Amino acid sequence: MSSRANPNVVVLMGGLSFEREVSMSSGQACALALRDEGYIVEEVVAGADVSQRLINAAPDMVFNALHGRWGEDGCIQGLLEWLGLPYTHSGVLASALAMDKQKTKEIYARANLPIVESKVAHRSEIMARHILPPPYVVKPVNEGSSCGIYFVHESANGPPTLDDQAPEYMMVEAYVRGRELTTTVMGAEALAVTEIVTEGWYDYDAKYREGGSSHVIPAQVPGEITEACLDYAERAHRALGCRGVTRTDFRWDDRFGREGLVLLETNTQPGMTATSLSPEQAAYKGLSFGAFCRWMVEDASCLR
Secondary structure, eight states, X not given: OXXXXXXXXXXXXXXXXXXXXXXXXXXXXXXXXXXXXXXEEEEEEESTXXXXXXXXXXXXEEEEOOOSTTTSSSHHHHHHHHHTOOBSSOOHHHHHHHHSHHHHHHHHHHTTOOOOOEEEEEHHHHHHSOSSXXXXXXXXXXXXXXXXXXXXXXXXXXXXXXXXXXOSEEEEEEOOOSEEEEEEEETTEEEEEEXXXXXXXXXHHHHHSTXXXXXXXXXXXXXXXXXXXXXXXXXXXXXXXXXXXXXXXXXXOGGGGGGGEEEEEEESSOOOSTTSHXXXXXXXXXXXXXXXXXXXXXXXXXXX
């Protein structure tokens, strides 16, 4: 990180994943906020020429606002390490681990964090038979924003028919009835617990379409559930080796108290518009969106 009062910051956005549009929104919001905080900001839309564009820009550091594959799976992090450019969020290994949902769950299990049964299977096998007893969810192993998810109801006559664009291997995960909760970790501290309320499945449209979902912060849940979410999110962050800001998602079946709470995944590059979940939690703790972005810039480094 540069010692200059107003370092040059590249905000990296766009990318090649299904989450390009979300990343553009995050990046533009962060760029605006960082300019208001006094930084000299250049917006770089990541494409095949991203390495040359970064070399040409010669920034003091990179604010990584990419989402999805190549942006939060260790790929761009490795390039930034190669170029010697300090960057935000998690490093190469933690990003790669957290992006792989099955590997994440294996690490959760070693850390004694509660999870539900899941298996990775070939798409042909998933379409041939029920890998798990219904209800269950079929999801890509390494995509975010609820892209490409199939929900198999308990009353389903047979296994799902996957889209031609579905990955060759996918994760089949037991469905957990209940409420959607999420907790952001900033540095080493969990911020708050938000409940995400939606009429149906919390899919891509529910996340990003206006009116698709609402956020209740703090979540109206018993104190022991709040404490468990905060504790589990911090432990997940540490177990995966994450840095900067992460957000861990939960499902909670309130019929079973604390025993009904399970971890789903940890996002190493949470959405970063002013109304996204993590900035909302930062605001709840008294930190403006600009100050939240500034904290990430000040936390940037290589060898994360």
